Amino acid sequence: MRGRLVIASTVTAGLVFGGHQARVRSAAPIADQSIAVPPAAPIRPPRPESFIPGIPTVVSTPVVLRKAIAIPGAPLASTDLVWVDEAGKRMYFADRSNFAVDIIDAENDAYLGRVTGFVGPTGTRGGGPNGVAVTPDNKLWVGDGNSLVQVVDLNLNPPQIIRSIDTRGTNRADELAYDPTDRIIIIGNDRESPPYVTLISADSYAILGTVLFPEGTGLEQPIWNPRLQVFMVNVPTARGGEVALVDPKTMKVTSTYPVGSACGGTGLALGPFQRLLVACGTPFIVNAANGAIINNVTQVGSGDEVWYNSGDGQFYVTSADSTGATVLGVIDGQTGAWRQNVPAPGARNVAALAANNHIFTVVRAPAAGAADTTACAQFGIRGTGCVAVFGHQ
């Protein structure tokens, strides 16, 4: 089964890659790809917090909005996932409005440049970019429109798309995660019927196989669990949210954890002591080892993408509080208790750099002509959206 799919996908990827160059040039209205983005210098990862493994460093001082980073080009009307690469100390986010992935210096909170050539808000087979993730060999993997997975070589100056992999769906390729043990990327084809995940070799770029979710109404954030050696995928179903465990070797769902009965699953993050934050309307704290629900946070919704910051031991979500205002929710990673909501008008999706505990959210631009009441406006950036930076007091 695996061998047959590898052969087929190799041919397909080659054809798509051949045709990709023309499409890139025609689809990218912003010529920012010429901006030089120097390769990130190899930086030693932060020291683990303790000789005893798995003990989180906890910073419990209040989180506040510190800064906004202006993003050039078209206003950020359509954005998607955010990723922080701890090794390179850079933040990447999917900027559909500019057909790009934008790059932020996460150490100094500054815009660096962008990689263009993505499908943009409306592709014939769905828009993109959507999900983003960086692998240790400094490749940026991006779920794009037209069912494509794009691979960007961040070692190039400027970074460029070096591979386009067609996941053979009728719609977009969405969120993704990386298995460093087997060097496999998992990406959700969330708008197929039924939805499925595609497993791709990070070495050969070959499609290794797919896993169907017949009862899924979509597919949301996947993560890699290094201790269990499985991918975990947040799967919305008609019954509610479920977390599916996908074995990358057998390419089968080995277990499913029901989470919430009247909610749609979205984000997923793995914290300390095998604590999962499962976004399903509100944040659920779940034991990744057995699926037991430990807590349901009710002070904040759960948003789309969620993140665990090992630098301060906190989960972060961007969603609405009880008044409907958009906030950055802070949840204790080890106890699962809600800590704080920080006003973050306009914020959508979140990631953090553990080395300095800067928390990044993308703030979308307000509708054309509407007053700008977003977090960006507090720093004089109006009408365009921005990247908001939070930190501890």
Added chain:
Amino acid sequence: MRCGFLVLVALAMSVVPASAQSASSSQYDVAGGYAFMRDQDIANNNPDISANFPAGWMAAVGGTLSSGFGAVGEVSGSYKTVSIPGDQPKLRVYTFLAGPRFRKSLSRIAPFGQVLFGVARATTSVLTVSETASDFAYQPGGGVDLDISGRLGLRIEGDYRIVRSDGANSKEPRFIVAAVFGF
């Protein structure tokens, strides 16, 4: 492990000649008892959980030359359960150390100082999911052996274990109360 130590003591008593000396003046000694450890990394980095390992043990075997210099080997274990909601994580730290010791026998007491070297191994587990790390450790420390009765004595010891982990030092002070048997 405590049962094992008692067996060891019983065996030692059975083979010791009648002329054996007291615990404080003996040439060879075995010791075992309770160890209380504190992990300074947890204390410094995680104010929400206790850094103390209230459950623990140690077992040591030592030999002393007439000059007071000698050697000692020690194994130990320290345990704690992290009190958080849900299935509680369990932490275990084991050490396997050996090194030089200077022990001076005085009247009914024998103060000693030692520096041990070896391996520290820590495991964190939640249900069946565990994570383990092993690193080089060294442990300066000292204490005193007090005669109680015959060859049996009481050891009070303090030490300061340093584990070299990813280029940095993890520090684990420890306090020990143990039975010591000399022969």
